[in-house]
Every structure is written in C-alpha cells, then in structure tokens.
Amino acid sequence: MGIALSHNLNQTSLFGFQDYPTSVSCLSDFQSKLDSMSLALNLTSKCFDPEQFVITPDVCASIVTIRNWTDKLGGDNSLDQVCGSNLSDLTTCETCYAAAGSHGVRHLKLHLGLIGVATAVFLVICLLGLYFWYYKKQQKKPKMEVDANQESRPRMRPNTDGTIVAVKRLTEPNFERDSDFQNEVEIISNLRHRNLVPFKGCCMVDETVSADDYGGKQRYLVYEYMLNGNLDDHLFQNPTNQSGPLRKSLTWPQRKCIILDVARGLAYLHHGIKPAIYHRDIKATNILLGSDMRARVADFGLAKEIKEGHSHLTTRVAGTHGLFGPGICTLWAAN
Template sequence: MPSSARLMVLALGVVAVLLARSPEEVDGASGRGNATCPLDLSYVPTFPWDSDLCAGGAARNMTGCCMTLLSVLAIGLAGQVRATGHFRIPSAAASAACLDDFGKRLSSPPLSLPGASLVPTCFPSPEQFVASPNFCAGVTTAAEYRSVVGNASVAALDSACGGDLSSLPLCSRCLDAGIAATSRLKAAANISSNASTDDAATGNCFYLTVTYAAGISNAAGPTSPPTAGCTLGLALASPHAAPPPSKSHTTAILATAIPTAFLVLASLLAFLIWRRRDKKKKKKKKTHEISKEGSTERRSHPRPNTGSILFDIAELTKATGGFADGNLVGRGGFGAVYRGVLADGSVVAVKKMLDPDVEGGDEEFTNEVEIISHLRHRNLVPLRGCCIVDDDVEEGKQKFLVYDYMPNGALEDFIFSKRPAPALTWSQRRNIIMDVARGLEYLHYGVKPAIYHRDIKATNILLDADMRARVADFGLARRSREGQSHLTTRVAGTHGYLAPEYALYGQLTEKSDVYSFGVLVLEVMSGRRVLDMSAPASGPVLITDWAWTLVKAGQTREILDEALATEESPRVGGGRGAMERFVLVGILCAHVMVALRPTITEAVKMLEGDMDVPELPDRPLPYGHNVLFSEAGSNFSASPVFSGPFMDNGDMLR
C-alpha cells in the first residue's frame, strides 16, 4: 500500500478506539456527580473544521457527523496530553462535564449547531472517554508512553511528526514513525504483530501514539489544522474562494482532502460499533441454530445437507489426548489448534475457538462452518466438521472446527523460519504460488455466489505432506453480492495485506483478494515480510514499496530470495526469467489502483506464461496529478490528467 493510502491508519486508530469502549468495560468508573471538564474546548467554535455534515435541524449524515465531532473532541484530548501528560479523562463525571461543555460550544455562534441533540446521539456513554490502566500496556501518561516505547522510537516520532504536516510526504513520514512506535506498544501489551485491523487492542495502542504525536511530538500542537488533519483525521473546512491552485495553497488543500477521504471509512466503522450489541445478539442466535442440531444426539453424526460432521466432544477429547500440550501445533488470535487421531485412524487438526463472548467469535465460527462445509477443492483445506459444547461447567460454551491435518504446517514457517531447515526451492515456491492462485480462482469463479476470503497471508496457507499449498481459515470470508461490489462496515484482515480501497473505504471485491495475493507472492519470492521493521532509522518499509523501487531501477533480480539467486538448477520451472515474471505479477496484483490489477484468472495465465505481463503502470503521484484510470478487458492502462494539485483518493475505487 503506498504512502497516500497508508496516511489514514493513524487517524483511524483514534476514532475507532474512541468509539470502541462500551459501558461494560468501565463499570468501575465513578459516578458523574459535580465535576468540571479538564479539557480546554475553547477552540471548538473557531477551529476551521468542516461542520457541514452536522448542519441543519437533523444531520444529513449522522454517522459522518458523529465521526467529525469525535475528531474535533480528539483535539482537546490531545491538548490535555500536551498540557498535563495524561491520556483521556480521569472520571465519568468529568467526561460528562466535557460533553456538556462540548454541546454548548457547538450550539453557540458561529456554529449554531443542534449540540443539545447531537452530543447525546453521538456520545451516549461518557464512560467511553474515561482513562483505564488496561487500555494498552497499562499506559496512562506521556511519561509511561516514553518508558514503554523507548527513547529511540520516541525520538524518531518526535522528529518525524514535529514539524509542519501539511504535505503528503511529511505526513507519510510521521505515519511511518507512528507505526514503528505502535509496534513497541503492541509488543509490551502482548498483542500479535499480525493482529487484524479491527482488533480493539491494536486500536487502543494506535490511539496512544496519534494522541502523543498530535499533543507532544508536533511543535504546533493539535490546534494546528495540518496537525489535526494528518494525525487525528479531521475533515477541514474547504476554502470559500476558488482561485487557481498554487503551491502556497497546496498544503491547505491536502490538509482537507486527506481527512475527508478518511471520514468515509470512519463513518462506516462508527455505525458498526454503535450497533454491535444488537449484532452480538444475532450472532449468538445464529450459533444456537447450529448447536440445536446436536442437542438430541451426543454421538458424532453427519450434519444434514452440509457434507460435514457434528462431532461429539468426547471423541475430540480422546483424539487429542485431552487437548494435551504435546498435541498443540499452533496458536493465534482465533484460538489454538491441536493434532488429533480419530477412531478410524485419520489424522485431523482440531481448532478450539476463542471464548464465544469475544467480539466476532460467534460470527466467525458460524461463517466458517456455513461457507467451507460446501467447498471441495484440492487447494482448500477440507473441513471435516464442527463441535459445540454448551454445558461445560468450567469453560461454558466451547466451539471446535475439525479439518484434515496438514503435516507441514503454515507457509510462514518456511519462508520466515528461524529454525535450521532447508530453504524452499524454486520449484516448491512456484507450486505454492500456483496452488494459492488456483484456490482463489475457485473461490471467485468456481462457486456461486463468489466467495472473498479477505485474509490471504502466509499464516493462512497450509502445506500438505507433498508441500502443496491449501488455503485455510475462512472465518472472515464473505459471499459476494451478484453484480455488485460489497461495501462492508467491518474492515477485517491483517495490516499490510489489505487492499487500499478496502482498508480506506470498506469496498470489498474479488480484487481485494488479488491485492493480498500479490503481497503473498512477493513474500514467497523474496523471503521478506510484508512490513520490514529491521531498519529503525529509516522506519518500517512495506514490501510493495521496496519491490516497486527495485523494479523501476532495473534491479528485479535483487528482489529474489538469496536461496533462489544461488540455486544450482535455475532452469527448473522456467529459470530466472520465470522467477522475475512471478515478481512482476506480484507487483501488478498489489497495485494500489483496482482497475490496474488483473483478475485472479488473468494472474494465473500470466504466472503460467500463457499471457504476457503488461508493462507495469506507474503508481499515482502523491500530489501534482489527478490520475484517472479505465479498465477495458485486459488493458491495464493509465492516463494522467493534469487537473488538480493532489491525487483523488476516490480513484482507488475505480
């Protein structure tokens, strides 16, 4: 993902976390009582923020209005960090006082907004802004933040985010430093580096970093429009005059355009979180419908019309030796996987899901059962069945998925392994990439309606006894809507693998999977992770940016893993030329523009050599050009039009 698309990540963390906390998470908060607001909100009526979405008797776009108000309020929260060194608000009473003050300032001239109705609608629970030692790594103050993140990372953040953030490159540099600092927080909080974008704990840590960057790192502070636009994702008011754009106006335009694009995704995210209680009830009801199938018979038996088995927990317990640690083969954000041997002698992998009360747990379980039960393809991991236990005295409801066992584990263990094992050969890498491509081709075109996996990455590609790849983990998969792109309110997946149009706008299509596949191809061919954190001085580097730079410099072979570059039999599978072709296809699949990516079928033909790889189209310039793209068959063409001072992020949807 290029810097123009990645700019939104820091801002997304602020708003997502501000909304994420429900009253249940702060039951111990103090009562409201008589308290004063610790935030200085005097900037609200004078700051140049775009209030159009909240204007009128009833907001035209309530979700967009609420997201804007959250960003405006975040300026005050960052200002508090700057003044006192404390993140968030100390008590529910103080938070209520702040919201009351906020509403009055919105109602006063020159804004004259219906603050008395907007604030309770957008912020029904003052507790969501209250400080908590469990927020992220126990960090509640700026001093604790510096201690956890470390002097080097804090210095890099201060340097990158300290100046004027009105230009896209400078804001991107600040983002890179923020990602590096957040990775230190996540490590301290024991959050996996592969945590998905909608993971609440990840959002908490992003919140701390962007608040610190806006409040302390930046010299101008959060009340500076460019600072608020870059770090807090605030949509700024558009200029009333419209003279021909000049260099002096570029910074102001950029400060407006970047947060505006962010607002679209943020609005969708807000709507999801507000409705999550109702959705959680629906998820539980959906899982209960599956569990009823096993309520009349305890023994394992086939599930009607699915081709899968409803297993008895006693059989799975026996197969895994009581879920013994010796049979544990993997653990992740979904739960744990155990190796087991069924009574008929077949070897299976039993995935024990996380506590069903975890947000999204029920939905991902029922989703995976319903989708995979009907899929049969040699490049997909077969689902044997499932098991639901409602009456466990100690653990409550438990859920299990049973798959065919893949003896060679995950692809990640081979391309990034620290263990002393032979590196993958070119022939093996070629087969793995083709297997994944054909598995995706089946999902996109072999079933109706098509299925979008949404989480293609090295940990979700498993290898059988012959080192052939199988696509696994369909917990996030979604069925397509025939003839439509899918606009989702829950952006799910893993940082670095997400297509820009999906991460920013929630637009899900088959080419969202193609983007993730392109990133995976580059990882397999280079042996390099999607995000390289090994060079703290220069900040984290995305594999797509790194590979693109080398190809444009005529150094495609430098991308190849050292084991490939020194392989004794380069002619196997087409030799060096084929290796470079695979790299070019990976870059093309991971292009920022949707229209310039091939379909997975076209990618398969290119990889096999049955279709020429087109000349790699240029990436859109961060500013100075407005690039319009068109797609006609397999012609991946781009035509620059010099009609604006910045790239329209909406073009990523075309």
C-alpha cells in the first residue's frame, strides 16, 4: 500500500489520493492482489478506511504536495538522500523507511525536550509567584505588639573571664518594671565619647540580698574600671580613711585638663546626640579618672532625656543611691 502511495506521489505530486472514489479504487486493487496470495478475505476493509488516504490540508501540518514538503523542511533534507524516486526495490524501501523513522524520533526528542524545558520554566515561575505572594502577605500582617506587662529576656554575652570592671548596685527602686530599666540601659549603651565612662552592660538578679531590697530585684550597672578612682578621692583626701590608697594632690594643669574633659563630655550629652541628655547630678564622685588622669563623666545613665524644644528646668532631685566599686560580673547585653 505504501508503494502504491509512492507511485501516486510521483505521478500527481500529492501525498494522498485526490478524492474518496480514487482511494476506494486503489484499496480494491490492493485487495485483489491479496486474494491471489490466498489470504483472508476483506483484509483491506478490516485494516483501512478509504477516507484516511484522501488528502486534506487539515492533517500533517498542512503538507499536501511535494512543494509543501520542501517549503516546510527546506531543500536539504536527510530523507532525500536515502529515499529515491523508485521504491519498488524492497532494500531501497526499507532504507527509506528506517531514515523516516529515525527522523521522526529526532523530532520527537526535540519536541519532548522543548516541552520539558517549558514545563520547568512554568514551575519555576509558579514557585516564584507563590513565594512573592507569601512574602507580601507576611509584610501586610500587623506587627505583634508586646504586652506592657510582658518582660523581654535580655541576651547574654560571653563572660570575659578575669576582666576587672566597675559595678554599681542600684539601691533605690527607680524603675517599676524590668522593661523600663532595660530601655534606660539601651539608651546609655548607645552613647560613645572619650569623656564618658564606657558602659559595658547590666545585671538583673531576682533574689533578695538584704531586708531593704525592693521586691527582691537586684539591678547592677557595669562600667569600665577607672584605675585612679573618682575626683572626690583626689580633692578631699582623708588620711584616716583606710578603705583605699592615699591619692596624690592634683596639679593645676591636671585640674584644668579635668575641667575641660568634663565640659566636653557634658557638651556631647547636650548637643552631640538627639534627644539631648542632661546629667543633673554632676559631682566629684561622678567624675572618674583613668590611668592617664583624663576625666570621664559617670552615672549618665541616671540622667534624663530632654526632647527638643522642651525646657530642662526641674525641681526633681536627680541621682540614685548605689554602691560603686570594682568587681567581676557576668555581663548582659544592653539590647
């Protein structure tokens, strides 16, 4: 049947029969040849439908004639090299059939590959769209407000073993809640100036040290240790005081340098940050001296933030009683 179609292609340049009667006539002739081979009757009617051999542009990529075939595949086609004009020879026919089959397999693989790539791209686009949708949905969610009564747990810094620090234990309940104390610590932890005592961190302990403790809450402020103590030790020396070493008297150049250092530290608090902070508790015991006898302002954590445009005048007595001395402490981060 394929040989008959090939002869028809050579004669008419059509890949099928021109009309339905021609297809019926060809199949009848084919059946007569099968009958001469003593095969079963009516094989063509059982295997073929005459309609399937009638040429129509609705199938096979609209290829109807040889010209359509050349326009679709181009003049240089691998099938033309193995498929001659005469396919009556069985060897030539088999070679042409095999070439056509492999050609179809290559096209099938190409089509499957393109479908696979398109599917992968589609899946990636869907996943990206899903991700961005979820991300925007999360962004639109209102942020959870922390309950005012819920206390946040500070993060613990690694302990620097053997480091000597100055620890001040607060002995008055200036802060009703731990969150208020932590907010104050966060403010002073962001202050950096060479004439301010470097703040290291804080400690909060839920235990009672004495009967006078407020609610069993122990709060400690941790600073860098100043080797030469405070200014009060140098200005008002008491020879009968055995609690510390006897300090040398300050020279006038040292006193002038200390005054300027204190002024620079206060200027930073007043004008170098916003909102400004006014110390309101400047005294000799709150001015500490380092190993180079340079002055640094301490206890600025007990100061008060002043919003811009507001008056800093107040009748409230500033300052908090506390015990201040050297020690070693496990530090908690201010933030």
